[in-house]
Amino acid sequence: MNKRGQNEGFRVLDDFVCEAIRDPAVPQAPPNKRGQNEGVRVLGELSFDIAAAPEQDDVNPQRSRELAQGGDLSDFAVLMRMPVDALEERIGGELVGTSLGMKPTDPAIKRSAARNWWRSHLGALRGVICNNRIVREHLFGPSEKDRNAAIATIFDVMTATYTGIPVACLIALTCHYGLDKLCNDCKETGPG
Amino acid sequence: MAIKPVVRYMLLSDDWRLDPVNNQRVTIVGLISNIHALDDPPFPLLYKEMCVFLALTDGHGQGEGKIACVYEASGQKIFETRPRAITFGPDPLEVLGVPFRIRDISFPHAGLYSVQFWYEGELVEERPLRLR
Numbered sequence: 373m374n375k376r377g378q379n380e381g382f383r384v385l386d387d388f389v390c391e392a393i394r395d396p397a398v399p400q401a402p403p404n405k406r407g408q409n410e411g412v413r414v415l416g417e418l419s420f421d422i423a424a425a426p427e428q429d430d431v432n433p434q435r436s437r438e439l440a441q442g443g444d445l446s447d448f449a450v451l452m453r454m455p456v457d458a459l460e461e462r463i464g465g466e467l468v469g470t471s472l473g474m475k476p477t478d479p480a481i482k483r484s485a486a487r488n489w490w491r492s493h494l495g496a497l498r499g500v501i502c503n504n505r506i507v508r509e510h511l512f513g514p515s516e517k518d519r520n521a522a523i524a525t526i527f528d529v530m531t532a533t534y535t536g537i538p539v540a541c542l543i544a545l546t547c548h549y550g551l552d553k554l555c556n557d558c559k560e561t562g563p564g
Numbered sequence: 565m566a567i568k569p570v571v572r573y574m575l576l577s578d579d580w581r582l583d584p585v586n587n588q589r590v591t592i593v594g595l596i597s598n599i600h601a602l603d604d605p606p607f608p609l610l611y612k613e614m615c616v617f618l619a620l621t622d623g624h625g626q627g628e629g630k631i632a633c634v635y636e637a638s639g640q641k642i643f644e645t646r647p648r649a650i651t652f653g654p655d656p657l658e659v660l661g662v663p664f665r666i667r668d669i670s671f672p673h674a675g676l677y678s679v680q681f682w683y684e685g686e687l688v689e690e691r692p693l694r695l696r
Contacts, residue, residue, distance in 0.1 A: 381588030382619065384661030385650065387580075392633075392643035392669040401610035401670035407695065409578055410598040 415531060448523065451544035459545045460486035466538050489537070490545070494554075497546065500533050501526055502555035522551075566684035569623035569652070572659055574689050576679055580617045580663055590661055592617060598694045599671070609695065611669040618662040618681055618689075623652030627684040631664050633693070636676040643669055650683070671695045 394400065451459070457479075464482030467489055501507055506525040523543060530539045546554060578594030601609050616631050628647040635642055643666075650662055671677070673695070680690040 379589060381583070381586055381590065382659040382661055383588060383653070384582060384590060384663065385648075387663050387665050388645075388648045389665040389667065390645045391667050393645065394643050394670055395641045397640065398642050398670055398672050399608045401608035401672075403610055404603060405606065405609050406602045407599040407609045407611045407671070408602055409594055409596045410600050412595060412597055 448540060448544070451540055452547060454544065456545065456548050457483060459541050459548070462538055462541045463489065463545065466536065486545075498554055500529055501546065501551070504529055507551070507555070523547075566627050566686070567622075567624050568683055568686055568688050569620040569650075569660075571618060571681065571689040572621050573617065573619040574681060574691055575617045576691055576693060577615045577617060578613070580615050590617070590619075596693065598696065600696050601674070607674060607695075608670050608672045611671060613665060613667050614669060616664040616666065616679060616681070618664075619659050620650070620652075620662055621659045622656050623650070623658075623660060624656060626651045629662065629681060629683045629688075631666060632680045632682055633669070634678050634680065635673065636678055636692075637673075642671065642677065 460483040461479050462482075464484065464486035467485045468482060504525055507522050509522075526543055526546070527539060530543065534542070575592050576596040577592045578596065579592075581591045581593060583589035583591065596614060599609075599611060601607065603609075618629075627650055629650045630645045630647040632644040633642045634640060645664055645666055648662075648664070650660070652658065652660060675695060677693045677695060678690045679693050681688045
């Protein structure tokens with residue numbers, strides 16, 4: 373693994389600094405009327421060791437870079453190595469903190485909150501995850517699709533569906549539970 | 565008619581920088597998609613500085629490029645820059661960075677604008693910019 377690559381960059385022309393030439397019909401803004409760049413919401417980075425992936429062709433690199441929701445762990449592999457209790461603590465901590473406006477310190481309270489959420493959302497989770505075509509191809513297709521692509525897809529749909537919960541941890545918890553177990557009941561129903 | 569280059573990237577940002585170790589590596593600072601007003605009444609709004617960074621390829625010879633901005637709702641041109649000379653190298657596969665740093669932009673209204681790159685009198689690429 374000693375054959376490395378480096379971003380070459382490219383030739384860049386000098387900075388071209390100029391005042392905006394205002395169209396005469398556009399009013400001149402006074403200097404005290406300011407604006408600010410809002411920035412953009414950025415999802416956490418999804419970090420995968422591609423060299424270790426079983427299939428590379430189906431990986432959508434853009435999706436594969438988006439995982440751990442803001443403030444969460446950025447390396448999904450780290451999350452997957454965490455025990456279920458630890459994942460539940462993270463999830464429950466966010467859930468209780470969000471609803472009560474405070475961060476509980478008792479791990480049992482956090483885990484309990486996470487388990488309650490899991491039980492009450494299991495059906496909805498199943499709908500969100502198992503009806504997705506890419507996930508279904510990964511689980512039930514004739515040739516098992518790349519797991520990374522399925523995880524990245526799950527992350528996309530869950531990020532769009534759930535707020536106030538660390539989605540990356542929830543996906544790791546779902547993987548612990550078993551994607552095939554979660555979706556097995558949907559196997560015969562066909563894609564939604 | 566000039567052959568239009570292909571725009572590999574067109575990025576609106578607060579700033580851009582070159583790596584001091586390798587002056588061909590570019591870092592974009594503060595991507596811009598929305599600008600919100602800080603004062604009341606908010607418009608017309610003065611935006612002190614915005615960069616447009618282009619990475620062009622498939623370019624041939626030399627031409628002039630400029631940035632313009634129009635208000636989408638009316639098609640009214642809001643501003644434009646002076647044109648700058650852009651000289652491509654002999655290799656059409658070369659990627660060439662073309663930065664613009666535009667100062668003192670007056671935005672008259674809230675709404676959607678289009679920031680456009682023009683080359684030799686032709687619109688080549690545009691990016692939306694929302695003011696609110």
